[in-house]
Amino acid sequence: MNWIDTHAHIYAESFQADLDQVLQEARELGVSRIYMPNIDVESIDLMLEVEQKYSEQCIATMGLHPCHVDKDFEKQLYIMEDWLSKRPFVAVGEIGTDLYWDKTYFEQQKEAFNIQANWAKKYQIPIIIHCRESIDENIELVAALKDERLTGVFHCFSGDLDQAKKIIDLGFMLGIGGVATFKNGGLDKVLTHIDPKHIVLETDSPYLAPTPHRGKRNSPAYIPLIARRVSELMSISEEEIANITTLNALRLFKAK
Numbered sequence: 138m139n140w141i142d143t144h145a146h147i148y149a150e151s152f153q154a155d156l157d158q159v160l161q162e163a164r165e166l167g168v169s170r171i172y173m174p175n176i177d178v179e180s181i182d183l184m185l186e187v188e189q190k191y192s193e194q195c196i197a198t199m200g201l202h203p204c205h206v207d208k209d210f211e212k213q214l215y216i217m218e219d220w221l222s223k224r225p226f227v228a229v230g231e232i233g234t235d236l237y238w239d240k241t242y243f244e245q246q247k248e249a250f251n252i253q254a255n256w257a258k259k260y261q262i263p264i265i266i267h268c269r270e271s272i273d274e275n276i277e278l279v280a281a282l283k284d285e286r287l288t289g290v291f292h293c294f295s296g297d298l299d300q301a302k303k304i305i306d307l308g309f310m311l312g313i314g315g316v317a318t319f320k321n322g323g324l325d326k327v328l329t330h331i332d333p334k335h336i337v338l339e340t341d342s343p344y345l346a347p348t349p350h351r352g353k354r355n356s357p358a359y360i361p362l363i364a365r366r367v368s369e370l371m372s373i374s375e376e377e378i379a380n381i382t383t384l385n386a387l388r389l390f391k392a393k
């Protein structure tokens with residue numbers, strides 16, 4: 138089976154000692170492609186190094202994560218905008234809002250989202266949305282900017298069916314990860330009611346490892362574990378989940 142991890146920060150420090158091995162393990166399990174969302178200005182070089190070294194498997198995106206939006210966010214955006222003009226990127230991300238960690242810069246997070254979503258329109262590439270504790274706010278942000286050029290994914294979706302339907306109506310994908318395997322994750326009530334053509338799989342490595350690795354370092358090699366649970370919830374074979382989610386991911390990132 139062929140899998141795509143649509144969201145993994147494998148350039149993170151916690152992978153520096155054994156990235157070769159982690160990526161090989163993933164490849165052996167069929168995870169042929171990994172999309173790497175950027176975090177802030179500091180992570181760019183690390184991410185691009187990984188992309189260069191493992192160009193067959195790892196693909197970089199460009200954007201400012203909401204948890205790294207502060208009073209100087211425009212300086213960071215300036216550097217990222219420059220990167221987008223210098224070379225092609227397959228997506229703008231990750232962008233969005235986060236009301237879980239710190240609400241101080243919520244207004245700036247929204248402003249940064251709007252600026253970056255407009256870059257995505259300009260380059261006709263998708264956006265990767267981080268929406269922790271703020272799914273409705275991000276649905277609103279997307280709806281306000283929505284036109285046929287704006288596409289993307291709500292990464293680490295953990296909302297309810299109503300929110301899932303709104304996201305699908307906007308033409309966006311749901312990024313399904315380790316939360317699907319959590320006992321009280323709530324995704325059982327969503328996945329049973331939606332068409333698999335609207336989901337992509339992700340790990341969000343090194344965070345949010347699926348059961349039975351919960352609390353430990355996550356890895357792209359755990360995509361099949363997430364898929365197994367999704368397959369149970371959707372009553373579709375794992376093979377079909379692999380085929381459908383891989384096609385969805387390729388469509389999302391306009392890749393071949």
Ligand SMILES: [Zn+2]
Binds near residue numbers: 144146174231341
């Ligand atoms: Zn992320």
